[in-house]
Structures are given as C-alpha cells and as structure tokens.
Amino acid sequence: MSPIYDLxxxxxxxxxxxxxxxxxxxxVSGCTLSLLFSNLWVMLGLLIxxxxxxxxxxxxxxxxAAIWKATLPTMVMIWVFWVALYGGQGQVIYxxxxxxxxxxxxxxxxxxxxxMGALAFIVMLWLFTTDQATLVRSLxxxxxPYEWGLTLAIAxxxxxxxxxxxxxxxxxxxARALDLTKGNLIKRARAHLPIIVPMLITALRxxxxxxxxxxxxxxxxxxxxxxxxxxxxxxxDLAWTISIITITALLLWARFALGFGTHPLRxxx
Amino acid sequence: xxxxxxVRTEELTFHYDEEIPALxxxxxxxxxxxxxxxxxxxxxxKTTLVKHFNGLLKPTTGQVWVYGQDTRTTPVSQxxxxxxxxxxxxxxxxxxxxxxxxxxxxxxNLGLDAEEVRARTExxxxxxxxxxxxxxxxxxxxxxxxxxxxxxxVYAMRPQVLILDEPTAGLDWRSTCDLMQLTDDLHxxxxxxxxxxxxxxxxxxxxxxxxxxxxxxxLAQGPTRGVFQRADELRRAQIAPPQxxxxxxxxxxxxxxxxxxxxxxxxxxYKRLYRAQP
Numbered sequence: 001m002s003p004i005y006d007l008x009x010x011x012x013x014x015x016x017x018x019x020x021x022x023x024x025x026x027x028v029s030g031c032t033l034s035l036l037f038s039n040l041w042v043m044l045g046l047l048i049x050x051x052x053x054x055x056x057x058x059x060x061x062x063x064x065a066a067i068w069k070a071t072l073p074t075m076v077m078i079w080v081f082w083v084a085l086y087g088g089q090g091q092v093i094y095x096x097x098x099x100x101x102x103x104x105x106x107x108x109x110x111x112x113x114x115x116m117g118a119l120a121f122i123v124m125l126w127l128f129t130t131d132q133a134t135l136v137r138s139l140x141x142x143x144x145p146y147e148w149g150l151t152l153a154i155a156x157x158x159x160x161x162x163x164x165x166x167x168x169x170x171x172x173x174x175a176r177a178l179d180l181t182k183g184n185l186i187k188r189a190r191a192h193l194p195i196i197v198p199m200l201i202t203a204l205r206x207x208x209x210x211x212x213x214x215x216x217x218x219x220x221x222x223x224x225x226x227x228x229x230x231x232x233x234x235x236x237d238l239a240w241t242i243s244i245i246t247i248t249a250l251l252l253w254a255r256f257a258l259g260f261g262t263h264p265l266r267x268x269x
Numbered sequence: 270x271x272x273x274x275x276v277r278t279e280e281l282t283f284h285y286d287e288e289i290p291a292l293x294x295x296x297x298x299x300x301x302x303x304x305x306x307x308x309x310x311x312x313x314x315k316t317t318l319v320k321h322f323n324g325l326l327k328p329t330t331g332q333v334w335v336y337g338q339d340t341r342t343t344p345v346s347q348x349x350x351x352x353x354x355x356x357x358x359x360x361x362x363x364x365x366x367x368x369x370x371x372x373x374x375x376x377x378n379l380g381l382d383a384e385e386v387r388a389r390t391e392x393x394x395x396x397x398x399x400x401x402x403x404x405x406x407x408x409x410x411x412x413x414x415x416x417x418x419x420x421x422x423v424y425a426m427r428p429q430v431l432i433l434d435e436p437t438a439g440l441d442w443r444s445t446c447d448l449m450q451l452t453d454d455l456h457x458x459x460x461x462x463x464x465x466x467x468x469x470x471x472x473x474x475x476x477x478x479x480x481x482x483x484x485x486x487x488l489a490q491g492p493t494r495g496v497f498q499r500a501d502e503l504r505r506a507q508i509a510p511p512q513x514x515x516x517x518x519x520x521x522x523x524x525x526x527x528x529x530x531x532x533x534x535x536x537x538x539y540k541r542l543y544r545a546q547p
Contacts, residue, residue, distance in 0.1 A: 062286065062287075168356070169361045171320070171356075172356040174345040175325060175352075175423075176349060176375040176422065177346045177349035177350065177379050177426065178346065194364050196364075198360060198362060201364070205360065
C-alpha cells in the first residue's frame, strides 16, 4: 500500500465554505503583503496567522509538518546566505573570517526566510481547502479560458503525485546500489541524474496518457460548457471581500506613507 | 540439511501514517535458495513487506535481518549487493541512452572493474535475449522489452536474492512464460527468488513456497501445495486457488486428488485414473 499524495483535505470550515474567488483574493493579498514588507515581526505575524487559519480549517498536523519539511531547508539556506552575503550593516556581534554578523543582518535574513515560509503557508490556505473542480471553476469564473484553468489545476494536482514518483524512482535506483550520499555537492547533484531522467520520462508519459484520456472524454468539443456545481457568492463572502480589501489597503497605506514594516526590527521607520 | 535464513523478520511493524499499520507484527524466516511467492489483495502489505528486505523501508518497530545484517543500520546501497529488487514499473528505473549502458549501471555502482562489468552486461544481454536492442535507448522499447531490461539490469548485479514485484503485470503470455522460465533457471543456480504476484496460476507453477498476506499480517506460509489447500485462510485473504486446482478438487469424488497445482499434474492424474478404469 502506498501513501496517498493529495493536497486537498475535505472539510466544512469557514475556509472551505468561503467562495473560492474570495479565498483567492485573500491569498493574493496575503502574498502581496508578504512581498512588500521586510520586517521580522510582520513576517512572523503573517506566518502565525496562516497557521491559525489552517488550524481553524482543521488541517492535519501531518500536512503542516510536510510543508515545513519542504520549506525549512530553503528557509535556512536563505537565512545563512543573506547573513553571509549581505552582511555588514549595524553593530557587529560576531566575526567569522571575512563575514561580520550583525543583529540587523540576522533580522533581515530572518525576515526573508520567514517570508518564504509565509508565502508557502498562505498558498496552502487555498490549496488545502479547495478541491480541484472548485479551483478551476473559480479561475474560469474570473475570466480564465477553461482549458487554461484545467491545465493549472492539473499542474497543481500533479505536484504531490510527482513527489511520490520521485521517491519511488529514488528507491528503485538506490536498489541498484546508487549512492546519493557520497562525494561533494557537484558529485551528489550528478548522482541525481538517474532519478531526474526517469522522472522526465514518467512525466511525459503521464502527460501524454492524461491528454489522450481527457480527449477521449470529449474535452475540447466546441460547445458551451455547463457546470454541475455553481459558485455562489453569499453575503458572508461580500463581507469577507470588503474586509480583506480594507485591511490590505490600510496596511499598504501604512507601508508606503508611514514606512511601517520596512525596517527589519523596528515596526516604524 | 538446514539452509541458513537469507531474510528474517521479528515482530516487524510499519506505519506510513499514525493510524493503521501497513505491516503488523510480522515474524517470518525465508531460508536461502527458496522460491517464495507473496500473495494477497491490493493494500495487504506485500510491497511494503518486500521493501523491508533491501532496506528501502525501515521497520517502525521490530527488526529485519538480511544474511545477519540489520537493515536499520546497513545502507541500501550495501544491501543492494545481496538483494536485487525489480520494481513494478520499469519506467521508474530506465534512464540511460542505450540498453547496454542501462544494464551496466548497477554493476558499475558495485565498484566492479571494467572487464567484469562488461562480462556481466554481455551475459545479461544474451540471457534476456536483448542483444539486438543493446544500442537502442531502452525508454523507446515496448513495454514487454522495457520490463525485460529492468529485470536484466538487476540480474547483472548478480544478487543472491532477487525480488520481483508483479513482474508479469501487463505482459503477454509469451513474455510472461519467458520471464518466469528465467526465474526458474536462476533458482536452480542457487538464487533466492521472492515473487509478488496476483496471478495464482504463475504462483502455482513456479513458487515452491507461498506466503499469504491480509491487512498487514501473515495468514499462511508454507509449501505452495499446502497453502492452496487452506481454504479458510484463502477465503479470508480473498484469494482463489488456480482454476486447475479448483477443478481437481471438484472431481475428487471421481478419484482425482484435490491438491493438483498445474495443468500437467492434472493431465497426468487424469491419465492414471483413466488407465485404472476397468
């Protein structure tokens, strides 16, 4: 029995009930704010907010842990490289050869690393609580051609599947005595070639089979599509939309007019 | 003579997630030079079990030994020297620009010298009848040939134990017979063969021992002939014995034995019965 790789987790929480378009607005606003601020505390706030939202939507600890497992190495790398390469501002607290470590750099690197985590978890608010059909439906309702929406949804849907395939191929090659742990970084990257090539072949075969399967179920016939499930924009969704726009606008105003959240440590300039 | 155990597990339990164990307290011993079939429904834990035999999965609790080596502390690349594993999907391991290169990948990883790698590759090409495809990228071959390449690539590593996970799925009867004949030859040469299969006819014709799995537990293990007699366990595991065994059983009132495994055994028994008629 193999583990099942799927992002969507069924439920009836406020996030599940939210109109997918409103949810998309929430995610886009969250991501925009993550990219515009560079303050450690703001990033921490966004990350905590994303976690609280996921918790209230009943997301399992396993799913949250999986995202941490995927993003944490990159976050640590961003932090280390930031401090090592952009170093030198503010008071030096530790010197390691040519690298001067300062509180300012640590905070700025930390904010950049947390931004990565915040972005990942905010996007997951959307993907964990919206099933594939609704996801496509919302994008098409916003004006995207149906085929494009479907393509995007399939790409998202297949990310975890491909992660599973990656693991399977990695197992298969290790069973042929491939050692991924030996040698320096370049040698180890080269050792991944026997995994990457079958990945590409499998992905191409999957894409080909999938497109044939969809064509044989009449995808692309030039008729006006009808939908089984219709999106309903409820009064609650309107309230949410207004709140999201207001809060985002206020924060943007604070950012540009007052310099709120631009310093890595101080909230105001 | 008592042969040493090649694989031994003790109270092996494995969880993919917190809830249901995929394997639940499995204690088995597979003697050297056995031809063992592992059967059971989808999701019964067959693949999960065999993935423990070369260390790809490590027990959540309990232990697994391969020729005395604890799989929790021995790297997969080390265990790969003694345990070869052919995966269900050949596309999960094919990546080289030619079939020859593909087959030599495993032996090269074992650190053998160039001459030995060449000799083993040529031998595998010959035995598996792949010489004519030696320079062709294996990824463009048909499914049956890709399957053969994936088995040949593991065979060239000369592992003492060969695990085949549903090797005949998607193969036509001719390719199935060819492949199974090769596994019989390897077994005669002294290798241990572990076959995961849903095809009871193949199990009956080739495997000397059979292990029945159900919901992560072992329901029955023993000589194949005996296992196919254990109606209760088979029913629980939702496995039907081969049709020829069922036919023999139904005709047992007329003097046929109920433990016939293959068509040739059946026809021999029938001939004997016919000749004995007054």
